Amino acid sequence: MAETLLRVENVTKRFGGLVALDNVSLEVLRGERLGLIGPNGAGKTTLFNVISGIYKPEKGRIVFKGVDITGWPPHKITRLGIARTFQIVRPLSNLTVLDNVVVGALLREPDISRAREKALEVLETVGLYEKRNMLAKDLNLVEKKRLEVARALATSPELLLLDEVAAGLRPREVDELVGTLMELSRKGITMIMVEHVMRAVMNFAERIVVLHFGRKIAEGTPKEVANNPQVIEAYLGPQD
Amino acid sequence: MRELMRYARNPVVVAVSALLLALPAIFSITGQPFYANMLFLSLMYGVAALAWNLMQGYTGMFSLGHAAFFGVGAYTVMVAMLYYNVSPWIGIWLAGVMAAAVGFLLGFPLLRLRSHWFTLATIAVGEIFKLAFAHWGYVGAARGLQAPIVGPSKALYYMQFTGPFVYVYVALLVLLVEIVVLYRIVNSRTGYYFQTIREDEIVAKTLGIDTFRYRMLSLVISSFFTGLAGALYAVRFHYVDPFAVFDLITISTYISVAGIIGGIYSFIGPLVGAFIFVPAAEYVRVKIVSAFPRVFGLHVVVVGVILLLISLFLPEGVMGYLKRKGYIKTG
Amino acid sequence: MVAAVDLLASTVDGILIGSIYALVGVGLALIWGVMEIINFAHGDYMMLGALTAYFLYLAGIDPLVGAVAAFVVVYALGVLTQRAVINRILDAPLLTQIAVTFAILLIIRYGVEAAFGPYTRRIASWYANVYYHVGPLTIPLPKLIAFIVSLLVAAGLYIFLFKTDTGIALRATSQNRVVAELMGINVKRMYDLAFGIGVGIAGLAGAILALFYPIFPEMGAFFALIAFIVVVLGGFGSVFGAYLGGILIGVIESVSALFVNPALKDVVAFIIFLLIILVKPTGLFGRGE
Ligand SMILES: Nc1ncnc2c1ncn2[C@@H]1O[C@H](COP(=O)(O)OP(=O)(O)O)[C@@H](O)[C@H]1O
Ligand SMILES: [Mg+2]
Numbered sequence: 050m051a052e053t054l055l056r057v058e059n060v061t062k063r064f065g066g067l068v069a070l071d072n073v074s075l076e077v078l079r080g081e082r083l084g085l086i087g088p089n090g091a092g093k094t095t096l097f098n099v100i101s102g103i104y105k106p107e108k109g110r111i112v113f114k115g116v117d118i119t120g121w122p123p124h125k126i127t128r129l130g131i132a133r134t135f136q137i138v139r140p141l142s143n144l145t146v147l148d149n150v151v152v153g154a155l156l157r158e159p160d161i162s163r164a165r166e167k168a169l170e171v172l173e174t175v176g177l178y179e180k181r182n183m184l185a186k187d188l189n190l191v192e193k194k195r196l197e198v199a200r201a202l203a204t205s206p207e208l209l210l211l212d213e214v215a216a217g218l219r220p221r222e223v224d225e226l227v228g229t230l231m232e233l234s235r236k237g238i239t240m241i242m243v244e245h246v247m248r249a250v251m252n253f254a255e256r257i258v259v260l261h262f263g264r265k266i267a268e269g270t271p272k273e274v275a276n277n278p279q280v281i282e283a284y285l286g287p288q289d
Numbered sequence: 290m291r292e293l294m295r296y297a298r299n300p301v302v303v304a305v306s307a308l309l310l311a312l313p314a315i316f317s318i319t320g321q322p323f324y325a326n327m328l329f330l331s332l333m334y335g336v337a338a339l340a341w342n343l344m345q346g347y348t349g350m351f352s353l354g355h356a357a358f359f360g361v362g363a364y365t366v367m368v369a370m371l372y373y374n375v376s377p378w379i380g381i382w383l384a385g386v387m388a389a390a391v392g393f394l395l396g397f398p399l400l401r402l403r404s405h406w407f408t409l410a411t412i413a414v415g416e417i418f419k420l421a422f423a424h425w426g427y428v429g430a431a432r433g434l435q436a437p438i439v440g441p442s443k444a445l446y447y448m449q450f451t452g453p454f455v456y457v458y459v460a461l462l463v464l465l466v467e468i469v470v471l472y473r474i475v476n477s478r479t480g481y482y483f484q485t486i487r488e489d490e491i492v493a494k495t496l497g498i499d500t501f502r503y504r505m506l507s508l509v510i511s512s513f514f515t516g517l518a519g520a521l522y523a524v525r526f527h528y529v530d531p532f533a534v535f536d537l538i539t540i541s542t543y544i545s546v547a548g549i550i551g552g553i554y555s556f557i558g559p560l561v562g563a564f565i566f567v568p569a570a571e572y573v574r575v576k577i578v579s580a581f582p583r584v585f586g587l588h589v590v591v592v593g594v595i596l597l598l599i600s601l602f603l604p605e606g607v608m609g610y611l612k613r614k615g616y617i618k619t620g
Numbered sequence: 621m622v623a624a625v626d627l628l629a630s631t632v633d634g635i636l637i638g639s640i641y642a643l644v645g646v647g648l649a650l651i652w653g654v655m656e657i658i659n660f661a662h663g664d665y666m667m668l669g670a671l672t673a674y675f676l677y678l679a680g681i682d683p684l685v686g687a688v689a690a691f692v693v694v695y696a697l698g699v700l701t702q703r704a705v706i707n708r709i710l711d712a713p714l715l716t717q718i719a720v721t722f723a724i725l726l727i728i729r730y731g732v733e734a735a736f737g738p739y740t741r742r743i744a745s746w747y748a749n750v751y752y753h754v755g756p757l758t759i760p761l762p763k764l765i766a767f768i769v770s771l772l773v774a775a776g777l778y779i780f781l782f783k784t785d786t787g788i789a790l791r792a793t794s795q796n797r798v799v800a801e802l803m804g805i806n807v808k809r810m811y812d813l814a815f816g817i818g819v820g821i822a823g824l825a826g827a828i829l830a831l832f833y834p835i836f837p838e839m840g841a842f843f844a845l846i847a848f849i850v851v852v853l854g855g856f857g858s859v860f861g862a863y864l865g866g867i868l869i870g871v872i873e874s875v876s877a878l879f880v881n882p883a884l885k886d887v888v889a890f891i892i893f894l895l896i897i898l899v900k901p902t903g904l905f906g907r908g909e
Binding site: 101102103122123124127128132133135139141142143144148151152153155156159161164200201204 | 476477478481482484485488489491492493494495496497498499500554
């Protein structure tokens with residue numbers, strides 16, 4: 050039995066009157082690939098924001114590696130081993146692609162030239178090596194999404210939170226990306242993938258959690274979830 | 290030491306230091322104190338503008354209150370000399386430390402603010418310092434402080450030399466120390482972290498950067514060197530008063546205009562900017578205003594026009610422009 | 621101990637002077653609300669208004685008529701500034717935006733100083749020395765006039781913003797520029813209006829202030845500071861919040877003068893300003909994802 054890496058316990062997050070997360074609990078095992086799906090506005094990004102420390106939940110706890118990290122500032126959470134990407138990409142626009150990734154690598158490797166070597170490796174992994182000397186703002190959207198992944202990877206995370214990194218990719222590119230992520234998974238990085246592109250999440254995840262209006266409505270293998278009537282209803286509306 | 294050798298190979302550093310070392314000699318030969326003084330002022334503002342740009346260009350914090358640090362530095366030299374008999378040779382460095390301490394304390398409230406709120410608050414801080422010093426008896430209130438006039442035997446101890454030339458060398462010394470230290474910082478992890486914060490503070494946090502700590506570090510280093518610039522002022526003019534050293538226009542604004550003209554995304558840009566802007570402003574002030582003594586404030590209008598035109602048509606500054614056009618590669 | 625009468629007198633005086641602060645603040649809030657530009661030169665447009673009224677007064681025109689003219693003149697200058705300069709920096713980085721409006725400040729303030737000298741000027745209207753005695757209070761007529769004009773302007777602005785098509789379009793633009801554009805609103809014209817009216821109101825405030833306050837080139841500095849405080853206090857971009865904020869600051873300032881050396885009045889204002897921007901979360905870091 051693998052150890053539990055992350056435990057989200059009864060987390061509630063409100064924005065004014067809106068309950069974005071309603072008593073959500075889930076667990077991720079070390080080395081696992083978890084898919085997190087749900088219609089737009091279900092609260093997936095909010096959950097990532099809570100886990101990574103950008104928002105504090107009103108209720109509930111986040112436990113990572115047995116440490117209660119609820120309410121920790123984001124930089125400490127990252128240092129403990131959680132990295133994330135942003136659904137709405139946030140490149141460091143006026144830095145080069147390489148320097149974007151170097152900044153991530155500097156977390157564990159304060160020496161610039163060694164951080165640069167590590168960054169180059171990561172860029173190779175995500176297929177941005179050729180673009181390393183461009184300014185990040187000059188990349189196209191697909192490349193910016195990859196840069197998000199590269200920057201997060203460079204911090205050597207144990208848990209990687211991927212927020213819709215496959216959006217906008219062509220099917221072949223989706224498969225390539227899933228291949229890359231699978232390889233990282235084999236190296237031992239635990240991942241939670243928020244995704245609308247079913248081709249990505251169904252091929253990638255070992256287990257899937259479904260959120261709907263801030264609540265967890267289903268959990269299981271990709272197959273189980275795909276056949277769950279509640280999930281079908283959430284995505285397609287009531288079916289009579 | 291090896292790293293120092295590397296700076297010594299950096300073309301920017303070499304070119305600038307060579308040029309600067311040569312200039313005062315040239316001017317002393319031509320014997321024109323007006324130009325030597327202009328050179329001193331350019332160096333003094335250059336020291337402050339480089340420091341200011343650590344915050345603006347590298348960390349993304351726009352201060353229009355650097356007069357607070359400049360003024361504290363200037364007063365520190367005078368107070369140390371007058372009340373504790375400390376030689377300005379030491380007082381200059383004390384000035385940096387004192388300004389850094391002030392920056393550190395101010396950081397706790399100021400760093401809670403961002404974007405234009407930060408800028409507005411820095412203006413308020415500069416003005417509060419001016420008004421507070423103008424009412425503070427210990428530092429001579431509105432009259433300010435005047436260095437004692439000493440005989441030739443003590444001139445070296447009190448740093449009192451005739452003419453501007455020796456002060457030019459003192460300013461060069463301070464500038465050199467600053468360039469070495471800042472260059473080292475901006476090319477280290479700290480420099481990368483500053484720039485990350487400038488680009489996107491949220492991303493910085495998720496990359497493990499303690500943004501408060503690094504913004505504070507940027508502020509403290511910046512205020513240290515701005516304090517040194519203020520100390521140069523006190524040493525050179527033997528006199529400080531609150532309305533001169535805490536001035537929103539001739540200190541805070543001049544410093545940032547120099548930075549903007551030279552180019553905030555360039556290491557050496559603010560120094561270049563100071564060497565363009567300060568002589569221009571000085572020229573206008575001395576030549577035009579004295580030719581039309583009843584036309585007050587005209588030189589500030591010129592500053593305004595320069596600032597407006599640069600902001601509209603050359604927002605990347607001179608060095609940024611040269612880089613974009615490919616005339617220079619680094620710097 | 622401060623006597624109750626003094627407290628009352630200070631409060632009333634604070635409300636009267638605060639009504640001027642309110643107008644200056646309202647103009648700044650309008651510009652911020654519609655254009656998301658902080659006008660650092662705001663106080664200097666106010667000074668231009670005061671100066672306009674002064675020169676008209678020299679030409680024998682009553683300062684109250686001069687105040688209307690001040691609005692028109694400063695409005696025109698505002699539209700000119702907007703078209704020539706502000707338009708170019710709407711999407712520019714913060715540094716450029718601040719640097720540009722700050723440059724305008726330098727040009728106006730010291731341009732006036734260069735052109736007309738650093739002197740202090742006063743308007744001596746026929747009502748300058750008329751006082752009303754209400755119970756224990758003494759109210760100078762000029763301040764009362766200022767207060768009434770301020771209320772009228774606020775009412776006029778309210779009608780304009782809420783009851784006219786143009787005003788509604790202006791508010792729509794402040795809500796969402798893109799949507800406003802889709803609705804067929806000419807956004808550039810709205811910016812002309814917002815900047816023109818914003819500084820125009822400041823100019824008018826300057827003119828009525830000049831009924832009882834000296835006019836000098838750097839007078840805008842203090843009022844710009846007050847306007848910033850007022851805007852923060854009133855909730856960002858809220859025009860009528862700014863109005864109430866102005867009155868409040870007038871009262872705070874006037875009452876605090878009972879306790880603090882008046883020579884330190886500016887220090888007090890700056891410290892209040894710092895405290896407010898530190899405490900009030902608006903304008904603080906609010907971005908998340
Ligand atoms: N910062 C915020 N302020 C207010 N509401 C928010 C904020 N962030 C998210 N929400 C709301 O919370 C709900 C969940 O949003 P989000 O987590 O982004 O959904 P998802 O990522 O699943 O599409 C949505 O209704 C969204 O509008
Ligand atoms: Mg989302």
